[in-house]
Amino acid sequence: MDLGLTNLRALVTAASRGLGAATARQLSLEGASVAICSRDQAHILATAEALKAEASRPVLGLAGDVSDPRSAEALVEQAAIALGGLDILVTNAGGPPSGPFEALDFAAWEKAFHLNLLSTVSLIRAALPTLRQSRHAAILTITSYSAKQPIPNLVLSNSLRAAVIGLTKTLANELGPSGIRINSIMPGWTRTERVEELMAARARQKGTDVETEIAAQVAAIPLQRMASPEEFAQVAAFLCSPAASYIHGAMIPVDGGAILASL
């Protein structure tokens, strides 16, 4: 199936590695012109080079911090100027720290609010004027299955992902009449560098190894394994593409069945 992504222009944030990088790679392989960002210039340029080599298409690497609204605006502006417009915006950011409610102070809440909710608001606000000029405008927010099924010890993520989903659903109503589609993917456990690091830390703490910790984590997932970043990215690229032209306001789990509720 041709997704119709050839020559569409996309900005994928927080994409020097993990889900963001995999999404940028897939969009690029499908023929889109892609800009990516993360805070560290050396890392983002290295990822841009690697993606460019694989897809034989230019990939623009930009340094910026999406949790800072001014930086988020500048990233959108630089991407739109360099790409000659914008059709696709994928809002991604790093994850907030783990911990139970009583271990997290107000500063931790404020930081997570800036990283995971306000970043989404700033990026979308900045991109809307440019997206309105596209015939194939699409926004994808990356959240977590924790919005539907809270993960123990992750109160910041559980709370703020739900807020981003409320924002996504509200914008579906407000932007639909302009033809701007917006959806969210709620990823389940996906084997990115961050998850590898998390499992390695658990293994060190318990005196086990990474594979033992992964096996313990996936025991409650019906598919009994984690996703690969590519499995996530294929869904992301589809949702951003004209092939998904009637999918709007949808919260799509890519979680191997981890969300146990029926609805």
Ligand code: NAD
């Ligand atoms: P990751 O740590 O591997 O990658 C995060 C990327 O974001 C990196 O490129 C990092 O440089 C960049 N980044 C972090 N903070 C940034 C900021 N303030 N501004 C710009 N760039 C920033 O993480 P991942 O596993 O790819 O996860 C991506 C997001 O999806 C996270 O929010 C994570 O919590 C969420 N998520 C991941 C999983 C999973 O299993 N991997 C599951 C559910 C939700």
